[in-house]
Amino acid sequence: MTAAIEAIGVARTLPGPVPVTLVQDIDLTVRPGEFVAITGPSGSGKSSLLYLLGLLDVPTRGSIRLQGRDTAGLSGDALADLRLARIGFVFQFHFLLPEFSAADNVAIPMRRLGELGAGAIRQRSEDLLASLGLAEHRRKLPEQMSGGQRQRVAIARALANDPAVILADEPTGNLDTASAQLVFDTFRSLAHDQGRTVVAVTHDHDLAATADRQVHLVDGRIV
Amino acid sequence: MALPLGLAIAVRHLLHRRRQTVTSLVGVSLGVAFFIGIASMMQGFQRDFVNRIIDAAPHVTIKDEFRKPPPQPVFAAYPDSAVILSGLKPKDEIRGLRGARAIIDALERMPGLHVAPTLAGQILLRFGAKDVSANVTGIVPDRERFVTKLEKDLIVGSLDSLYTAANGLIIGEGIALKAGIGLNDMVSVIAPSGVLMRMKVVGIFRSGITLMDNFDTYALLKKAQVLQNRPNVVNRIRIRLDDVEQAADLARSVEARFGWRTESWQEQSSNILGIFVIQNAIMYSTVGAILIVACFGIFNVISTVIYEKTRDIGILKSMGFREADIRRIFVYEGLMVGILGMLIGWALGYGIVEFMGSLKFEMEGFIRAQGFVLYRTPRHYVISGAMAIAASTFAAWLPARRASRLNPVDIVRGAA
Numbered sequence: 001m002t003a004a005i006e007a008i009g010v011a012r013t014l015p016g017p018v019p020v021t022l023v024q025d026i027d028l029t030v031r032p033g034e035f036v037a038i039t040g041p042s043g044s045g046k047s048s049l050l051y052l053l054g055l056l057d058v059p060t061r062g063s064i065r066l067q068g069r070d071t072a073g074l075s076g077d078a079l080a081d082l083r084l085a086r087i088g089f090v091f092q093f094h095f096l097l098p099e100f101s102a103a104d105n106v107a108i109p110m111r112r113l114g115e116l117g118a119g120a121i122r123q124r125s126e127d128l129l130a131s132l133g134l135a136e137h138r139r140k141l142p143e144q145m146s147g148g149q150r151q152r153v154a155i156a157r158a159l160a161n162d163p164a165v166i167l168a169d170e171p172t173g174n175l176d177t178a179s180a181q182l183v184f185d186t187f188r189s190l191a192h193d194q195g196r197t198v199v200a201v202t203h204d205h206d207l208a209a210t211a212d213r214q215v216h217l218v219d220g221r222i223v
Numbered sequence: 224m225a226l227p228l229g230l231a232i233a234v235r236h237l238l239h240r241r242r243q244t245v246t247s248l249v250g251v252s253l254g255v256a257f258f259i260g261i262a263s264m265m266q267g268f269q270r271d272f273v274n275r276i277i278d279a280a281p282h283v284t285i286k287d288e289f290r291k292p293p294p295q296p297v298f299a300a301y302p303d304s305a306v307i308l309s310g311l312k313p314k315d316e317i318r319g320l321r322g323a324r325a326i327i328d329a330l331e332r333m334p335g336l337h338v339a340p341t342l343a344g345q346i347l348l349r350f351g352a353k354d355v356s357a358n359v360t361g362i363v364p365d366r367e368r369f370v371t372k373l374e375k376d377l378i379v380g381s382l383d384s385l386y387t388a389a390n391g392l393i394i395g396e397g398i399a400l401k402a403g404i405g406l407n408d409m410v411s412v413i414a415p416s417g418v419l420m421r422m423k424v425v426g427i428f429r430s431g432i433t434l435m436d437n438f439d440t441y442a443l444l445k446k447a448q449v450l451q452n453r454p455n456v457v458n459r460i461r462i463r464l465d466d467v468e469q470a471a472d473l474a475r476s477v478e479a480r481f482g483w484r485t486e487s488w489q490e491q492s493s494n495i496l497g498i499f500v501i502q503n504a505i506m507y508s509t510v511g512a513i514l515i516v517a518c519f520g521i522f523n524v525i526s527t528v529i530y531e532k533t534r535d536i537g538i539l540k541s542m543g544f545r546e547a548d549i550r551r552i553f554v555y556e557g558l559m560v561g562i563l564g565m566l567i568g569w570a571l572g573y574g575i576v577e578f579m580g581s582l583k584f585e586m587e588g589f590i591r592a593q594g595f596v597l598y599r600t601p602r603h604y605v606i607s608g609a610m611a612i613a614a615s616t617f618a619a620w621l622p623a624r625r626a627s628r629l630n631p632v633d634i635v636r637g638a639a
Contacts, residue, residue: 051635056540056631056632076545076546083543085543087543089541091635095537095635098239099236109542112228112542112543157542169635
């Protein structure tokens with residue numbers, strides 16, 4: 001079976017008078033439908049690895065394969081197109097556009113992709129929000145929702161283009177325990193029920209323990 | 224129908240920062256409106272002046288002067304030698320266009336032009352206790368009516384009266400008002416030659432050009448020659464063309480052929496036309512300055528929006544928005560301010576022009592008019608609109624480009 005994401009000998013070093021190595025010697029394969037938690041102490045390179053896996057950043061050495069496709073050497077626009085169609089991001093902060101309602105926020109990636117008509121986009125936005133228990137909040141602005149609700153809207157937005165891979169960077173960092181558990185339950189469901197690949201960075205070992213696999217990073221290396 | 228995504232985001236951004244957006248809009252609108260108002264007023268005045276000049280004055284004038292004095296024969300005889308001439312005295316001769324008859328004959332053979340010989344000079348006009356200095360032009364009425372619109376400008380009297388009256392004189396309205404002269408009044412005319420002549424005012428004209436109305440008089444050519452003590456002398460040949468655009472070319476070719484200084488109406492009015500160029504430069508600079516200030520406003524609004532929306536830019540890029548998509552959002556914002564400002568400015572500008580058009584007052588400068596002379600043309604709207612949109616887009620482009628190059632990793636790291 002083709003891996004959903006594969007990091008082969010990946011390293012990322014920030015240039016400068018004193019080069020800083022964020023991650024190095026990363027060999028990681030994540031299978032389709034697998035829920036992986038990346039853990040490690042602060043500064044261990046968890047988020048850096050996630051950004052590399054999500055094609056937001058480019059490795060200085062090694063390569064990243066997304067669903068079997070080598071992404072090395074792709075242009076910025078080509079990487080953006082891959083992210084749009086195949087990857088959904090969820091961040092610690094929800095990053096919803098504050099001027100748009102929940103449904104409009106969810107619709108944005110679909111409108112950018114342009115594969116669905118206006119009616120289908122509206123319907124899918126509402127379905128996604130409903131599936132995350134937010135049906136009655138679809139017209140609300142982000143400021144009118146709680147932190148947990150906003151984060152679920154962000155998850156709905158990440159799912160908008162039906163991506164094969166969901167990447168989450170400390171998605172429960174700003175949430176209370178109950179909301180955090182709900183978010184992780186959602187991720188597990190996305191992986192196990194819908195066959196999506198989920199990679200979540202977290203410092204919460206209890207939540208990480210609910211994942212299929214944990215990848216522990218120390219000083220930029222997988223240990 | 225839903226707006227395109229980039230446009231929808233841009234609209235929300237602008238609505239979110241309503242006060243700053245309105246300030247920028249006001250700046251652009253005022254720039255556009257002032258341009259339309261000022262351009263309409265200034266070009267109205269300029270075009271009116273030019274039209275009056277073209278109507279009232281000859282299009283080409285041959286003068287009894289040389290653009291460069293002819294070289295002394297000794298310089299021609301010894302071109303490579305060092306020659307010094309001293310103690311030269313000018314010839315004491317009666318000035319005038321030599322061979323005027325032949326020049327007129329040659330010109331009359333050319334199609335599309337009318338020719339009139341004249342003798343121009345100065346006089347002192349005395350009426351009662353009032354003295355007025357003036358220019359006198361000796362004319363042949365039968366030719367003059369085809370070269371200038373003096374006959375049409377007469378508010379009293381007639382051009383043919385110059386033939387029928389013993390010593391007829393046509394004066395400008397300004398002279399008549401200044402000295403209190405009316406039709407059929409007898410005035411004393413003294414020329415620099417010392418000749419004194421009693422003349423009868425047989426016409427008063429109003430050209431609308433202040434200088435002409437205040438200083439010009441006309442007499443029969445023969446009478447003017449007597450006054451100037453220059454019998455049979457013509458010192459100006461005045462030409463009117465069917466196609467006024469040919470004036471400069473004809474002036475050049477006539478001067479090249481006959482040697483006499485020949486001036487087109489543009490050259491004769493070059494000092495005033497030069498002022499128009501300066502006026503236009505001032506107008507464009509003023510409006511440009513207003514638009515630049517407006518651009519700073521737009522730049523400021525969009526830079527502020529970008530600063531505030533840095534996180535949004537990060538998430539949009541992480542979602543899969545390309546650099547061009549991000550750039551487009553912010554350029555749309557500038558473009559919208561430009562287009563809206565242009566539309567409001569057009570309406571304001573139209574209002575300003577109509578308001579100025581409704582004002583009635585006596586104005587006397589280069590020309591005499593009642594109220595503003597306005598020139599209404601769609602070109603002013605097109606130019607001002609293009610300037611507004613170009614300036615707004617440029618003002619938005621710079622911060623938009625910066626926004627599009629933001630690294631999403633830096634943004635999400637910074638916000639985390």
